Amino acid sequence: MARGRGRGRLSTRLMNVCLAALCRGGSLARAESVLVDAIRLGLPPDVVTYNTLLAAHCRAAGLEAGLAVIDRMREAGVDPDAVTYNSLMAGAARRGLPIHALDLFDEMLRAGIAPDSWSYNTLMHCLFRSGHPEDAYRVFADMAEKGIAPCDTTYNTLLDGLFRAGYALNAYRMFRYLQRTGLPVGIVTYNTMINGLCRSGKVGYARMVLRELGGTEHAPNVVTHTTVMKCCFRYGRFEQGLDTFLSLLDRGYISDAFPYCTVISALVKKGRMEEANTYCDLMIKNGSRLDSVCYNTLIHLRCQEGKLDDAFELVSMMEEGGLESDEYTFAILVNGLCKMGHIEAAEKQLCYMEISGMQSNVVAYNCLVAALCKSQEVDAAIRLLHCMKLKDNFTYTSLVHGLCKVGRYHMASKFLRICLHEGNDVLTSAKRAVIAGLRSSGFKNDVRKVRVALKMAKLLQP
Template identity: 30%
Template sequence: MVSKHEPLLPPPHRLYLPPPLPADAFASLAAAAAAAECNWSPAVFGLLVRVLARSGRVADALRACCRALRIGLPPDAAAFNCLLCALVNAGQFDLSWKLYRRMRSAGVDPNSYTFNILIRALCRGEGAEKAGEFLEEWESDGFDPDIVTYNTLLDGYCRRGRLGDALYLFDVMFRRGVEPDLVSYTVLVNGLCRDGRVAEARRLFNRMLQRGLSPDGLAYRALIAGYCKKGRMREARALLNEMISSRLVPDSITCGVVVEGHVKCGKLLSCLNLVVQLRKYGIVISLDSYEKLVSALCAEDRPNAARNLLNWMLQDGYSPNLKIYNLIVDCFCKCDCVQEVLELKDEMVGRDIRPNLETYRILISCLCRLGKSSEGEILMAEMIDSGLMPDSLICSALVHCCCRRREFGKAESLLTYFSQELVIYDNESYNALMRAYCEENDMAESLELQDRLLTLGFVPSSETCKSMIYTLSRNEIHG
């Protein structure tokens, strides 16, 4: 009778979990077989090789396979194929061929799956040129390559830029009675587009449609990317609309290719209209695409459009980073839109995005350029309260602004503060003050200012001397 406190089923973590394989599974299996006084079977060790390979223990699987070969019980073709596939996926092409030779010498007959794995190894490695020879060798042994074989070869040739060989093989497929499938066409379309042969790629795409094959997202993306690479954005948009009409949803990579194509061509307005259309259809625009478009709009001094795009990003659930905000802040500042940029800063803070030194540098430089040194000083105090220290560029912006406004006392106070409190000695700011002061005051007053600045630790330069000489010569003329 089951106790009411005892669960009817074991905890979930105890259900259907086999024990982990021991470190030396081959030795454990051999010992168990010997203890049971049973006959060793190649199928048992073949199963071990497959389990080890599929669980990611490729080195252990290879060792188990070699030990089985040494004791004269080679695994079957399925086990060899599983191990070969794992080695090829790991990029161990030399080991793959060594294992294949051991397989043949052990009398294990390869099959078509073995053949396709090795063709893939040739195409992924440096042996795409040898793949055709290997194909002929196997055909002479009585093997008939299937569609997987041809597609693997097509992909290998296209990746190596051997489009002539790929197109020839494509024609051979028809002569040998192997009908190309969607993968065959997609691989060739992609290869032609990467080589800039978009017109040929389009003809092949149309030929695929005429044969009754329905292109998928990858086929459309290949051709769309080809048009974008050529800057033919009208055709790319038309193909994208055709794709949507076929009830295929463009993925983020496809949308990103189209956005980047518009950005490279400088067709930002068309791109914005396209983004509106895609969002209307419920198609997700990737964060990377948004960021590229924002950057392009800011580069063309379109801060309001970039701000609208920022709102779309927020509506789509993205959290724009500080870099994006700084781009838009800088764009507004370049256009002297002070009110908008201050509102954007408040929005940043409201979204828990802390302005950094670059943010404050952009804002303070903008305010100073517009003669708003007092507002700039307020922002500097704010950044110091937040734990950020101003740099020489902020010092230069504030001092130059005060000099243009002939607020020499404030400029001197700023230089004193930066040198004494922050240990920042900006000689450009020092010379700017000396130059402006010398233009307005006589030699005695200019020398007094220089003495005060020297006590702070500033060192005169040739520029300082020019300002003093200018004051001296001006006094002599008027004296």
């Protein structure tokens, strides 16, 4: 009898390994089928079985799917544990549902299940990401009161959360506190600090932490260098960013396409197309796996060079590889076509975009509105504007400028007032052009209406 029970436990363990592998591979339906077959053969599922499925369902379909697995657990007589609730709270965090995460934490306590450090870490992460830093910090204080020792992830979650909440100096002080007290400060912590300081514009602090990292036992990795590179490009330190990228290449750190795309985008913005092409070719030669962001970067590069055939060939390659064109792809293509004067082709691209189910791509529409106005086809631009579900400042600025250029100041003032009424705005140069044009044309009443609309819009600003 004992041998039979041992075989049952072993079989359940093997089944759990199989389920975990299927879930990691995205074969959730097959995993469920294996479970059904195992139960039919008399293999008893345990809490690990259901926790594996619950976590996979939460990732694939959201919190509700995970909660449905808990009901199945209870029906099978299997009690949830801390891992069960941690997975559910992680599902709530991914969907930005802090109230649900707190409710799950309370339910776990009422069920007599003691939360572990991951329970607290997950709840803190959810609260920080959802814009509740004070509540997240109270969770950290409660963790200390309960005598649960924080781990590396706890402190990294705190630091990242403080940066996201805008408390960069508080995060920096906490980092120094960790160093002084000998608490764990690993490469992830250093990367969190460098990334957070860069995002907060505190480049000097970030470089100081990077120098300190060089003097520790932790070697800077690709994440560290890529973060510094992005920061340099963002704050106009282009040559430093390029040197960082080259050091990544020299040390053999680059294993994916992201650093390449970062430097290619920066080079394109600088107009250094030949260098951008060189790194583009090197990226492809090194066999870096391209995602939609990489393809969009390459398509943008080709459009900037006026090589539209190459751009559309890249779109075909992307779609053949199983990736779909997104709103950035369409915006890049429409902009590229407009710059080359292919207005009709740009309009067809917009139609194709709508057929694909993307009808609110305001950037793509704005490119075509601007192109139509530039070619003085303002009536076509007006018709296009009326078709747009979403409009922004750039939409109206292009149209107002376009109407002023062809001397249609009365119509320009009308659209300026509509723009202000909708809560949008236009560039100061467009406002001046409208008022100056109305005055020169003798539309004094329209000048008064525009001035009133501008004052009202200023009063209503938050």
